[in-house]
Amino acid sequence: MERIRMTDVVTLLGLPQPPAGRVSCYVRCPCCDGERDKHLNINFKKEVFRCAKCGVSGGILDLYALFTGIDRDRVWRDLAERLRLNERPNLPEHRSFQQPVETLIADAATRHHTYSALLSMLGLANAHRENLHNRGLSDRDIAKLGYKSMPLANNSELVRRVLETGADPQGVPGFFRTKVGWWSFIHQRSGILIPVRDVQGRIQGLQLRLDNTENRKFRWISSVELTGGCGSPAWTHLAGKPGKMVVLTEGPMKADVIHALSGLTVLAVPGVNALQRLEEALTELRTQGVREIKTAFDMDYIANCYVQSAYDKLMALLGRMGFRHGTYVWDPRYKGLDDFIWAKLQDVISRASVDKLAI
Known part of the structure:
Protein backbone atom coordinates (compact mmCIF):
# COMPACT_ATOMS: atom_id res chain seq x y z
CA MET A 1 0.00 0.00 0.00
CA GLU A 2 1.23 3.48 -0.87
CA ARG A 3 0.19 6.34 1.39
CA ILE A 4 0.42 10.09 1.59
CA ARG A 5 3.69 11.22 3.10
CA MET A 6 4.59 14.42 4.91
CA THR A 7 6.63 15.45 1.87
CA ASP A 8 3.47 15.32 -0.29
CA VAL A 9 1.60 17.70 2.00
CA VAL A 10 4.54 20.05 2.53
CA THR A 11 5.00 20.33 -1.25
CA LEU A 12 1.32 21.17 -1.73
CA LEU A 13 1.53 23.84 0.97
CA GLY A 14 4.67 25.38 -0.52
CA LEU A 15 6.67 24.84 2.66
CA PRO A 16 10.43 24.15 2.67
CA GLN A 17 11.99 20.70 2.90
CA PRO A 18 14.72 20.05 5.52
CA PRO A 19 18.36 20.68 4.57
CA ALA A 20 20.44 17.74 3.38
CA GLY A 21 21.26 15.33 6.20
CA ARG A 22 18.43 16.50 8.46
CA VAL A 23 14.98 15.06 9.11
CA SER A 24 13.23 18.20 10.33
CA CYS A 25 12.99 21.92 9.71
CA TYR A 26 11.34 25.00 11.19
CA VAL A 27 8.68 27.06 9.41
CA ARG A 28 6.49 30.00 10.34
CA CYS A 29 3.60 28.97 12.57
CA PRO A 30 0.32 30.34 11.19
CA CYS A 31 -1.08 30.54 14.72
CA CYS A 32 1.52 32.55 16.57
CA ASP A 33 4.53 33.61 14.49
CA GLY A 34 5.32 36.96 12.93
CA GLU A 35 6.70 37.26 9.43
CA ARG A 36 10.29 36.60 10.50
CA ASP A 37 9.64 33.99 13.21
CA LYS A 38 9.86 30.22 12.75
CA HIS A 39 8.73 28.18 15.75
CA LEU A 40 6.85 25.31 14.07
CA ASN A 41 9.00 22.21 13.63
CA ILE A 42 8.08 19.59 11.01
CA ASN A 43 9.65 16.16 11.50
CA PHE A 44 9.68 14.29 8.20
CA LYS A 45 10.87 11.01 9.73
CA LYS A 46 8.16 10.80 12.39
CA GLU A 47 5.71 12.72 10.16
CA VAL A 48 4.54 15.03 12.95
CA PHE A 49 4.79 18.73 13.71
CA ARG A 50 4.79 20.93 16.79
CA CYS A 51 5.08 24.65 17.47
CA ALA A 52 7.52 25.47 20.26
CA LYS A 53 5.69 28.74 20.95
CA CYS A 54 1.94 28.05 21.07
CA GLY A 55 2.05 24.23 21.30
CA VAL A 56 -0.13 23.40 18.30
CA SER A 57 0.82 19.91 17.12
CA GLY A 58 -0.37 16.90 15.17
CA GLY A 59 0.26 14.67 12.18
CA ILE A 60 0.07 14.92 8.40
CA LEU A 61 -3.63 15.68 8.11
CA ASP A 62 -3.52 18.15 11.00
CA LEU A 63 -0.74 20.10 9.28
CA TYR A 64 -2.77 20.42 6.10
CA ALA A 65 -5.84 21.54 8.06
CA LEU A 66 -3.78 24.08 10.01
CA PHE A 67 -2.34 25.80 6.95
CA THR A 68 -5.43 25.65 4.73
CA GLY A 69 -8.18 26.24 7.28
CA ILE A 70 -10.10 23.22 5.96
CA ASP A 71 -12.13 21.27 8.50
CA ARG A 72 -10.21 18.23 9.76
CA ASP A 73 -12.97 15.85 8.61
CA ARG A 74 -12.65 17.08 5.00
CA VAL A 75 -8.86 17.01 4.74
CA TRP A 76 -8.49 13.50 3.30
CA ARG A 77 -11.00 14.16 0.51
CA ASP A 78 -9.33 17.46 -0.40
CA LEU A 79 -5.87 15.90 -0.44
CA ALA A 80 -7.06 13.00 -2.59
CA GLU A 81 -8.41 15.47 -5.14
CA ARG A 82 -5.35 17.73 -5.15
CA LEU A 83 -2.88 14.85 -5.33
CA ARG A 84 -5.08 13.05 -7.90
CA LEU A 85 -4.45 9.78 -6.15
CA ASN A 86 -6.58 7.74 -8.51
CA GLU A 87 -4.85 9.18 -11.58
CA ARG A 88 -1.16 8.74 -10.76
CA PRO A 89 0.64 7.14 -13.73
CA ASN A 90 3.03 4.20 -13.74
CA LEU A 91 1.68 2.58 -10.61
CA PRO A 92 1.02 -1.16 -10.65
CA GLU A 93 -2.67 -2.01 -10.41
CA HIS A 94 -2.23 -3.69 -7.02
CA ARG A 95 -0.83 -0.50 -5.48
CA SER A 96 -3.21 2.02 -3.97
CA PHE A 97 -3.07 4.93 -1.58
CA GLN A 98 -4.29 4.72 1.96
CA GLN A 99 -5.11 7.38 4.49
CA PRO A 100 -2.39 7.83 7.14
CA VAL A 101 -3.23 5.93 10.29
CA GLU A 102 -3.56 8.48 13.08
CA THR A 103 -5.28 8.15 16.43
CA LEU A 104 -8.32 10.42 16.43
CA ILE A 105 -8.76 12.56 19.50
CA ALA A 106 -11.39 11.32 21.94
CA ASP A 107 -14.58 13.26 22.65
CA ILE A 221 0.73 17.39 26.96
CA SER A 222 0.85 15.36 23.76
CA SER A 223 1.80 11.82 22.73
CA VAL A 224 1.52 12.27 18.97
CA GLU A 225 4.89 10.66 18.25
CA LEU A 226 4.21 7.52 20.28
CA THR A 227 2.34 4.29 19.50
CA GLY A 228 -1.39 4.77 20.02
CA GLY A 229 -0.73 8.38 21.01
CA CYS A 230 -2.51 11.54 20.00
CA GLY A 231 -1.60 15.18 19.41
CA SER A 232 -3.12 18.02 21.41
CA PRO A 233 -4.81 21.04 19.86
CA ALA A 234 -4.11 24.47 21.35
CA TRP A 235 -7.30 24.66 23.44
CA THR A 236 -8.95 27.74 24.93
CA HIS A 237 -9.57 27.72 28.69
CA LEU A 238 -12.37 29.24 30.79
CA ALA A 239 -11.89 30.20 34.44
CA GLY A 240 -15.14 31.05 36.22
CA LYS A 241 -18.79 31.01 35.22
CA PRO A 242 -19.89 33.06 32.19
CA GLY A 243 -21.62 36.38 32.87
CA LYS A 244 -22.26 39.42 30.71
CA MET A 245 -18.56 40.30 30.57
CA VAL A 246 -15.51 38.06 30.10
CA VAL A 247 -11.83 38.97 30.28
CA LEU A 248 -9.67 37.56 27.47
CA THR A 249 -6.03 36.83 28.28
CA GLU A 250 -3.10 34.61 27.32
CA GLY A 251 -2.44 31.28 29.07
CA PRO A 252 -4.62 29.00 31.25
CA MET A 253 -2.56 29.50 34.43
CA LYS A 254 -2.74 33.29 34.08
CA ALA A 255 -6.52 33.04 33.62
CA ASP A 256 -6.87 30.89 36.74
CA VAL A 257 -4.84 33.34 38.85
CA ILE A 258 -6.75 36.40 37.62
CA HIS A 259 -10.07 34.69 38.38
CA ALA A 260 -8.94 33.54 41.84
CA LEU A 261 -7.69 37.01 42.80
CA SER A 262 -10.45 39.13 41.27
CA GLY A 263 -13.51 36.94 40.76
CA LEU A 264 -13.59 37.95 37.09
CA THR A 265 -14.51 35.32 34.51
CA VAL A 266 -11.50 34.84 32.25
CA LEU A 267 -11.14 33.13 28.88
CA ALA A 268 -7.58 32.22 27.87
CA VAL A 269 -6.03 31.54 24.49
CA PRO A 270 -2.58 29.86 24.25
CA GLY A 271 -1.14 33.09 22.83
CA VAL A 272 -2.29 36.37 21.34
CA ASN A 273 -1.65 34.90 17.87
CA ALA A 274 -3.19 31.49 18.59
CA LEU A 275 -6.81 32.29 17.87
CA GLN A 276 -7.91 29.30 15.79
CA ARG A 277 -10.29 27.95 18.47
CA LEU A 278 -11.32 31.28 19.96
CA GLU A 279 -14.28 31.93 17.68
CA GLU A 280 -15.78 28.54 18.57
CA ALA A 281 -15.52 29.30 22.30
CA LEU A 282 -16.90 32.83 21.88
CA THR A 283 -19.85 31.53 19.89
CA GLU A 284 -20.77 29.18 22.75
CA LEU A 285 -20.26 31.90 25.36
CA ARG A 286 -22.55 34.24 23.45
CA THR A 287 -25.36 31.70 23.79
CA GLN A 288 -24.78 31.86 27.56
CA GLY A 289 -25.27 35.62 27.71
CA VAL A 290 -21.77 37.03 27.25
CA ARG A 291 -21.98 40.40 25.50
CA GLU A 292 -18.71 42.17 26.31
CA ILE A 293 -15.04 41.15 26.02
CA LYS A 294 -12.21 42.97 27.82
CA THR A 295 -8.75 41.98 26.58
CA ALA A 296 -5.89 41.73 29.08
CA PHE A 297 -2.79 40.54 27.24
CA ASP A 298 0.70 41.11 28.62
CA MET A 299 1.75 44.74 28.36
CA ASP A 300 4.57 43.97 25.91
CA TYR A 301 1.97 43.95 23.10
CA ILE A 302 2.32 47.74 23.04
CA ALA A 303 5.93 47.54 21.84
CA ASN A 304 5.77 44.29 19.83
CA CYS A 305 4.61 44.98 16.28
CA TYR A 306 3.77 41.33 15.59
CA VAL A 307 1.69 41.03 18.74
CA GLN A 308 0.03 44.36 17.92
CA SER A 309 -0.87 43.08 14.46
CA ALA A 310 -2.46 39.96 15.96
CA TYR A 311 -4.27 42.14 18.49
CA ASP A 312 -5.78 44.22 15.67
CA LYS A 313 -7.05 41.02 14.02
CA LEU A 314 -8.57 39.97 17.34
CA MET A 315 -10.40 43.30 17.66
CA ALA A 316 -11.77 42.85 14.15
CA LEU A 317 -13.01 39.35 15.07
CA LEU A 318 -14.79 40.62 18.19
CA GLY A 319 -16.40 43.38 16.17
CA ARG A 320 -17.63 40.96 13.50
CA MET A 321 -19.13 38.73 16.17
CA GLY A 322 -21.06 41.64 17.66
CA PHE A 323 -19.29 41.86 21.04
CA ARG A 324 -18.69 45.14 22.81
CA HIS A 325 -14.98 45.19 23.50
CA GLY A 326 -12.28 47.14 25.26
CA THR A 327 -8.82 46.71 26.77
CA TYR A 328 -7.51 46.67 30.32
CA VAL A 329 -4.33 48.74 30.73
CA TRP A 330 -2.17 48.69 33.88
CA ASP A 331 1.22 49.78 35.16
CA PRO A 332 3.70 48.38 32.58
CA ARG A 333 6.16 47.52 35.36
CA TYR A 334 3.93 44.47 35.80
CA LYS A 335 3.94 42.24 32.74
CA GLY A 336 0.58 40.54 33.24
CA LEU A 337 -2.72 41.51 34.80
CA ASP A 338 -2.25 38.66 37.30
CA ASP A 339 1.07 40.16 38.45
CA PHE A 340 -0.50 43.61 38.78
CA ILE A 341 -3.53 42.44 40.80
CA TRP A 342 -1.41 40.30 43.13
CA ALA A 343 1.03 43.18 43.77
CA LYS A 344 -1.81 45.57 44.60
CA LEU A 345 -3.46 43.05 46.92
CA GLN A 346 -0.17 42.57 48.76
CA ASP A 347 0.11 46.36 49.14
CA VAL A 348 -3.35 46.45 50.68
CA ILE A 349 -2.49 43.61 53.08
CA SER A 350 0.78 45.31 54.02
CA ARG A 351 -0.91 48.66 54.73
CA ALA A 352 -3.60 46.95 56.79
CA SER A 353 -0.94 45.24 58.90
CA VAL A 354 0.85 48.54 59.50
CA ASP A 355 -2.41 50.24 60.52
CA LYS A 356 -3.19 47.40 62.92
CA LEU A 357 0.23 47.72 64.54
CA ALA A 358 -0.25 51.49 64.87
CA ILE A 359 -3.46 50.94 66.78
Whole structure:
Protein backbone atom coordinates (compact mmCIF):
# COMPACT_ATOMS: atom_id res chain seq x y z
CA MET A 1 0.00 0.00 0.00
CA GLU A 2 1.23 3.48 -0.87
CA ARG A 3 0.19 6.34 1.39
CA ILE A 4 0.42 10.09 1.59
CA ARG A 5 3.69 11.22 3.10
CA MET A 6 4.59 14.42 4.91
CA THR A 7 6.63 15.45 1.87
CA ASP A 8 3.47 15.32 -0.29
CA VAL A 9 1.60 17.70 2.00
CA VAL A 10 4.54 20.05 2.53
CA THR A 11 5.00 20.33 -1.25
CA LEU A 12 1.32 21.17 -1.73
CA LEU A 13 1.53 23.84 0.97
CA GLY A 14 4.67 25.38 -0.52
CA LEU A 15 6.67 24.84 2.66
CA PRO A 16 10.43 24.15 2.67
CA GLN A 17 11.99 20.70 2.90
CA PRO A 18 14.72 20.05 5.52
CA PRO A 19 18.36 20.68 4.57
CA ALA A 20 20.44 17.74 3.38
CA GLY A 21 21.26 15.33 6.20
CA ARG A 22 18.43 16.50 8.46
CA VAL A 23 14.98 15.06 9.11
CA SER A 24 13.23 18.20 10.33
CA CYS A 25 12.99 21.92 9.71
CA TYR A 26 11.34 25.00 11.19
CA VAL A 27 8.68 27.06 9.41
CA ARG A 28 6.49 30.00 10.34
CA CYS A 29 3.60 28.97 12.57
CA PRO A 30 0.32 30.34 11.19
CA CYS A 31 -1.08 30.54 14.72
CA CYS A 32 1.52 32.55 16.57
CA ASP A 33 4.53 33.61 14.49
CA GLY A 34 5.32 36.96 12.93
CA GLU A 35 6.70 37.26 9.43
CA ARG A 36 10.29 36.60 10.50
CA ASP A 37 9.64 33.99 13.21
CA LYS A 38 9.86 30.22 12.75
CA HIS A 39 8.73 28.18 15.75
CA LEU A 40 6.85 25.31 14.07
CA ASN A 41 9.00 22.21 13.63
CA ILE A 42 8.08 19.59 11.01
CA ASN A 43 9.65 16.16 11.50
CA PHE A 44 9.68 14.29 8.20
CA LYS A 45 10.87 11.01 9.73
CA LYS A 46 8.16 10.80 12.39
CA GLU A 47 5.71 12.72 10.16
CA VAL A 48 4.54 15.03 12.95
CA PHE A 49 4.79 18.73 13.71
CA ARG A 50 4.79 20.93 16.79
CA CYS A 51 5.08 24.65 17.47
CA ALA A 52 7.52 25.47 20.26
CA LYS A 53 5.69 28.74 20.95
CA CYS A 54 1.94 28.05 21.07
CA GLY A 55 2.05 24.23 21.30
CA VAL A 56 -0.13 23.40 18.30
CA SER A 57 0.82 19.91 17.12
CA GLY A 58 -0.37 16.90 15.17
CA GLY A 59 0.26 14.67 12.18
CA ILE A 60 0.07 14.92 8.40
CA LEU A 61 -3.63 15.68 8.11
CA ASP A 62 -3.52 18.15 11.00
CA LEU A 63 -0.74 20.10 9.28
CA TYR A 64 -2.77 20.42 6.10
CA ALA A 65 -5.84 21.54 8.06
CA LEU A 66 -3.78 24.08 10.01
CA PHE A 67 -2.34 25.80 6.95
CA THR A 68 -5.43 25.65 4.73
CA GLY A 69 -8.18 26.24 7.28
CA ILE A 70 -10.10 23.22 5.96
CA ASP A 71 -12.13 21.27 8.50
CA ARG A 72 -10.21 18.23 9.76
CA ASP A 73 -12.97 15.85 8.61
CA ARG A 74 -12.65 17.08 5.00
CA VAL A 75 -8.86 17.01 4.74
CA TRP A 76 -8.49 13.50 3.30
CA ARG A 77 -11.00 14.16 0.51
CA ASP A 78 -9.33 17.46 -0.40
CA LEU A 79 -5.87 15.90 -0.44
CA ALA A 80 -7.06 13.00 -2.59
CA GLU A 81 -8.41 15.47 -5.14
CA ARG A 82 -5.35 17.73 -5.15
CA LEU A 83 -2.88 14.85 -5.33
CA ARG A 84 -5.08 13.05 -7.90
CA LEU A 85 -4.45 9.78 -6.15
CA ASN A 86 -6.58 7.74 -8.51
CA GLU A 87 -4.85 9.18 -11.58
CA ARG A 88 -1.16 8.74 -10.76
CA PRO A 89 0.64 7.14 -13.73
CA ASN A 90 3.03 4.20 -13.74
CA LEU A 91 1.68 2.58 -10.61
CA PRO A 92 1.02 -1.16 -10.65
CA GLU A 93 -2.67 -2.01 -10.41
CA HIS A 94 -2.23 -3.69 -7.02
CA ARG A 95 -0.83 -0.50 -5.48
CA SER A 96 -3.21 2.02 -3.97
CA PHE A 97 -3.07 4.93 -1.58
CA GLN A 98 -4.29 4.72 1.96
CA GLN A 99 -5.11 7.38 4.49
CA PRO A 100 -2.39 7.83 7.14
CA VAL A 101 -3.23 5.93 10.29
CA GLU A 102 -3.56 8.48 13.08
CA THR A 103 -5.28 8.15 16.43
CA LEU A 104 -8.32 10.42 16.43
CA ILE A 105 -8.76 12.56 19.50
CA ALA A 106 -11.39 11.32 21.94
CA ASP A 107 -14.58 13.26 22.65
CA ALA A 108 -14.69 15.86 25.42
CA ALA A 109 -16.50 13.61 27.92
CA THR A 110 -13.92 10.83 27.54
CA ARG A 111 -10.99 13.21 27.89
CA HIS A 112 -12.52 14.81 30.98
CA HIS A 113 -13.15 11.42 32.63
CA THR A 114 -9.67 10.12 31.87
CA TYR A 115 -7.81 13.26 32.88
CA SER A 116 -9.87 13.58 36.06
CA ALA A 117 -9.02 10.01 37.04
CA LEU A 118 -5.33 10.60 36.33
CA LEU A 119 -5.14 13.85 38.32
CA SER A 120 -6.98 12.30 41.28
CA MET A 121 -4.08 9.88 41.70
CA LEU A 122 -1.32 12.50 41.60
CA GLY A 123 0.05 14.77 44.32
CA LEU A 124 1.55 18.25 44.35
CA ALA A 125 5.19 18.73 45.32
CA ASN A 126 5.95 21.27 48.04
CA ALA A 127 8.03 23.36 45.63
CA HIS A 128 5.12 23.51 43.19
CA ARG A 129 2.66 24.46 45.95
CA GLU A 130 5.01 27.25 47.02
CA ASN A 131 5.25 28.45 43.42
CA LEU A 132 1.46 28.68 43.21
CA HIS A 133 1.25 30.42 46.59
CA ASN A 134 3.70 33.02 45.29
CA ARG A 135 1.30 33.72 42.41
CA GLY A 136 -1.52 34.42 44.87
CA LEU A 137 -3.31 31.06 44.86
CA SER A 138 -4.48 29.62 48.19
CA ASP A 139 -4.55 25.92 49.02
CA ARG A 140 -8.30 26.04 48.48
CA ASP A 141 -7.78 27.57 45.02
CA ILE A 142 -5.18 24.94 44.14
CA ALA A 143 -7.45 22.07 45.17
CA LYS A 144 -10.38 23.49 43.21
CA LEU A 145 -8.28 24.00 40.09
CA GLY A 146 -6.82 20.49 40.26
CA TYR A 147 -3.17 21.43 39.72
CA LYS A 148 -0.80 18.49 40.24
CA SER A 149 2.88 17.64 39.76
CA MET A 150 3.95 15.83 36.60
CA PRO A 151 4.43 12.08 37.25
CA LEU A 152 8.02 11.08 36.57
CA ALA A 153 8.20 7.29 36.94
CA ASN A 154 6.22 4.02 36.90
CA ASN A 155 3.55 5.53 34.69
CA SER A 156 2.31 2.17 33.40
CA GLU A 157 1.29 1.23 36.95
CA LEU A 158 -0.31 4.66 37.35
CA VAL A 159 -2.36 4.22 34.19
CA ARG A 160 -3.37 0.70 35.26
CA ARG A 161 -5.09 2.29 38.25
CA VAL A 162 -6.63 4.92 35.98
CA LEU A 163 -8.09 2.15 33.81
CA GLU A 164 -9.67 0.55 36.88
CA THR A 165 -11.92 3.64 37.18
CA GLY A 166 -13.45 2.86 33.79
CA ALA A 167 -11.46 5.59 32.02
CA ASP A 168 -10.54 5.13 28.36
CA PRO A 169 -7.13 6.54 27.31
CA GLN A 170 -7.69 5.87 23.60
CA GLY A 171 -7.37 9.21 21.80
CA VAL A 172 -6.50 11.15 24.96
CA PRO A 173 -3.32 13.23 24.41
CA GLY A 174 -0.51 12.16 26.71
CA PHE A 175 -1.43 8.47 26.81
CA PHE A 176 0.28 5.86 24.59
CA ARG A 177 1.01 2.14 24.34
CA THR A 178 4.36 0.68 25.36
CA LYS A 179 6.25 -1.86 23.24
CA VAL A 180 4.47 -4.68 25.05
CA GLY A 181 1.08 -3.09 24.50
CA TRP A 182 0.40 -1.62 27.95
CA TRP A 183 -1.11 1.81 28.30
CA SER A 184 1.17 4.43 29.83
CA PHE A 185 1.46 8.21 30.24
CA ILE A 186 4.28 10.31 28.84
CA HIS A 187 7.39 10.92 30.89
CA GLN A 188 8.68 14.49 30.72
CA ARG A 189 10.70 16.86 32.88
CA SER A 190 9.24 17.97 36.20
CA GLY A 191 6.64 20.68 36.32
CA ILE A 192 3.07 21.60 37.20
CA LEU A 193 0.17 19.99 35.33
CA ILE A 194 -2.56 22.52 34.47
CA PRO A 195 -6.07 21.27 33.64
CA VAL A 196 -7.36 23.21 30.62
CA ARG A 197 -11.16 23.44 30.75
CA ASP A 198 -13.83 24.12 28.17
CA VAL A 199 -16.84 26.41 28.57
CA GLN A 200 -18.70 23.61 30.38
CA GLY A 201 -15.87 23.14 32.89
CA ARG A 202 -14.65 19.84 31.46
CA ILE A 203 -10.91 19.10 31.30
CA GLN A 204 -10.24 19.03 27.59
CA GLY A 205 -6.44 18.96 27.75
CA LEU A 206 -3.41 19.44 29.97
CA GLN A 207 -0.59 21.96 29.91
CA LEU A 208 2.72 21.52 31.69
CA ARG A 209 4.61 24.41 33.27
CA LEU A 210 8.19 23.23 33.29
CA ASP A 211 10.54 23.83 36.21
CA ASN A 212 13.92 25.51 35.80
CA THR A 213 13.58 26.86 32.27
CA GLU A 214 13.38 30.32 30.76
CA ASN A 215 12.21 29.28 27.30
CA ARG A 216 9.01 27.45 26.42
CA LYS A 217 7.87 27.21 30.01
CA PHE A 218 4.40 26.02 29.00
CA ARG A 219 3.93 22.94 26.82
CA TRP A 220 0.87 20.97 25.78
CA ILE A 221 0.73 17.39 26.96
CA SER A 222 0.85 15.36 23.76
CA SER A 223 1.80 11.82 22.73
CA VAL A 224 1.52 12.27 18.97
CA GLU A 225 4.89 10.66 18.25
CA LEU A 226 4.21 7.52 20.28
CA THR A 227 2.34 4.29 19.50
CA GLY A 228 -1.39 4.77 20.02
CA GLY A 229 -0.73 8.38 21.01
CA CYS A 230 -2.51 11.54 20.00
CA GLY A 231 -1.60 15.18 19.41
CA SER A 232 -3.12 18.02 21.41
CA PRO A 233 -4.81 21.04 19.86
CA ALA A 234 -4.11 24.47 21.35
CA TRP A 235 -7.30 24.66 23.44
CA THR A 236 -8.95 27.74 24.93
CA HIS A 237 -9.57 27.72 28.69
CA LEU A 238 -12.37 29.24 30.79
CA ALA A 239 -11.89 30.20 34.44
CA GLY A 240 -15.14 31.05 36.22
CA LYS A 241 -18.79 31.01 35.22
CA PRO A 242 -19.89 33.06 32.19
CA GLY A 243 -21.62 36.38 32.87
CA LYS A 244 -22.26 39.42 30.71
CA MET A 245 -18.56 40.30 30.57
CA VAL A 246 -15.51 38.06 30.10
CA VAL A 247 -11.83 38.97 30.28
CA LEU A 248 -9.67 37.56 27.47
CA THR A 249 -6.03 36.83 28.28
CA GLU A 250 -3.10 34.61 27.32
CA GLY A 251 -2.44 31.28 29.07
CA PRO A 252 -4.62 29.00 31.25
CA MET A 253 -2.56 29.50 34.43
CA LYS A 254 -2.74 33.29 34.08
CA ALA A 255 -6.52 33.04 33.62
CA ASP A 256 -6.87 30.89 36.74
CA VAL A 257 -4.84 33.34 38.85
CA ILE A 258 -6.75 36.40 37.62
CA HIS A 259 -10.07 34.69 38.38
CA ALA A 260 -8.94 33.54 41.84
CA LEU A 261 -7.69 37.01 42.80
CA SER A 262 -10.45 39.13 41.27
CA GLY A 263 -13.51 36.94 40.76
CA LEU A 264 -13.59 37.95 37.09
CA THR A 265 -14.51 35.32 34.51
CA VAL A 266 -11.50 34.84 32.25
CA LEU A 267 -11.14 33.13 28.88
CA ALA A 268 -7.58 32.22 27.87
CA VAL A 269 -6.03 31.54 24.49
CA PRO A 270 -2.58 29.86 24.25
CA GLY A 271 -1.14 33.09 22.83
CA VAL A 272 -2.29 36.37 21.34
CA ASN A 273 -1.65 34.90 17.87
CA ALA A 274 -3.19 31.49 18.59
CA LEU A 275 -6.81 32.29 17.87
CA GLN A 276 -7.91 29.30 15.79
CA ARG A 277 -10.29 27.95 18.47
CA LEU A 278 -11.32 31.28 19.96
CA GLU A 279 -14.28 31.93 17.68
CA GLU A 280 -15.78 28.54 18.57
CA ALA A 281 -15.52 29.30 22.30
CA LEU A 282 -16.90 32.83 21.88
CA THR A 283 -19.85 31.53 19.89
CA GLU A 284 -20.77 29.18 22.75
CA LEU A 285 -20.26 31.90 25.36
CA ARG A 286 -22.55 34.24 23.45
CA THR A 287 -25.36 31.70 23.79
CA GLN A 288 -24.78 31.86 27.56
CA GLY A 289 -25.27 35.62 27.71
CA VAL A 290 -21.77 37.03 27.25
CA ARG A 291 -21.98 40.40 25.50
CA GLU A 292 -18.71 42.17 26.31
CA ILE A 293 -15.04 41.15 26.02
CA LYS A 294 -12.21 42.97 27.82
CA THR A 295 -8.75 41.98 26.58
CA ALA A 296 -5.89 41.73 29.08
CA PHE A 297 -2.79 40.54 27.24
CA ASP A 298 0.70 41.11 28.62
CA MET A 299 1.75 44.74 28.36
CA ASP A 300 4.57 43.97 25.91
CA TYR A 301 1.97 43.95 23.10
CA ILE A 302 2.32 47.74 23.04
CA ALA A 303 5.93 47.54 21.84
CA ASN A 304 5.77 44.29 19.83
CA CYS A 305 4.61 44.98 16.28
CA TYR A 306 3.77 41.33 15.59
CA VAL A 307 1.69 41.03 18.74
CA GLN A 308 0.03 44.36 17.92
CA SER A 309 -0.87 43.08 14.46
CA ALA A 310 -2.46 39.96 15.96
CA TYR A 311 -4.27 42.14 18.49
CA ASP A 312 -5.78 44.22 15.67
CA LYS A 313 -7.05 41.02 14.02
CA LEU A 314 -8.57 39.97 17.34
CA MET A 315 -10.40 43.30 17.66
CA ALA A 316 -11.77 42.85 14.15
CA LEU A 317 -13.01 39.35 15.07
CA LEU A 318 -14.79 40.62 18.19
CA GLY A 319 -16.40 43.38 16.17
CA ARG A 320 -17.63 40.96 13.50
CA MET A 321 -19.13 38.73 16.17
CA GLY A 322 -21.06 41.64 17.66
CA PHE A 323 -19.29 41.86 21.04
CA ARG A 324 -18.69 45.14 22.81
CA HIS A 325 -14.98 45.19 23.50
CA GLY A 326 -12.28 47.14 25.26
CA THR A 327 -8.82 46.71 26.77
CA TYR A 328 -7.51 46.67 30.32
CA VAL A 329 -4.33 48.74 30.73
CA TRP A 330 -2.17 48.69 33.88
CA ASP A 331 1.22 49.78 35.16
CA PRO A 332 3.70 48.38 32.58
CA ARG A 333 6.16 47.52 35.36
CA TYR A 334 3.93 44.47 35.80
CA LYS A 335 3.94 42.24 32.74
CA GLY A 336 0.58 40.54 33.24
CA LEU A 337 -2.72 41.51 34.80
CA ASP A 338 -2.25 38.66 37.30
CA ASP A 339 1.07 40.16 38.45
CA PHE A 340 -0.50 43.61 38.78
CA ILE A 341 -3.53 42.44 40.80
CA TRP A 342 -1.41 40.30 43.13
CA ALA A 343 1.03 43.18 43.77
CA LYS A 344 -1.81 45.57 44.60
CA LEU A 345 -3.46 43.05 46.92
CA GLN A 346 -0.17 42.57 48.76
CA ASP A 347 0.11 46.36 49.14
CA VAL A 348 -3.35 46.45 50.68
CA ILE A 349 -2.49 43.61 53.08
CA SER A 350 0.78 45.31 54.02
CA ARG A 351 -0.91 48.66 54.73
CA ALA A 352 -3.60 46.95 56.79
CA SER A 353 -0.94 45.24 58.90
CA VAL A 354 0.85 48.54 59.50
CA ASP A 355 -2.41 50.24 60.52
CA LYS A 356 -3.19 47.40 62.92
CA LEU A 357 0.23 47.72 64.54
CA ALA A 358 -0.25 51.49 64.87
CA ILE A 359 -3.46 50.94 66.78
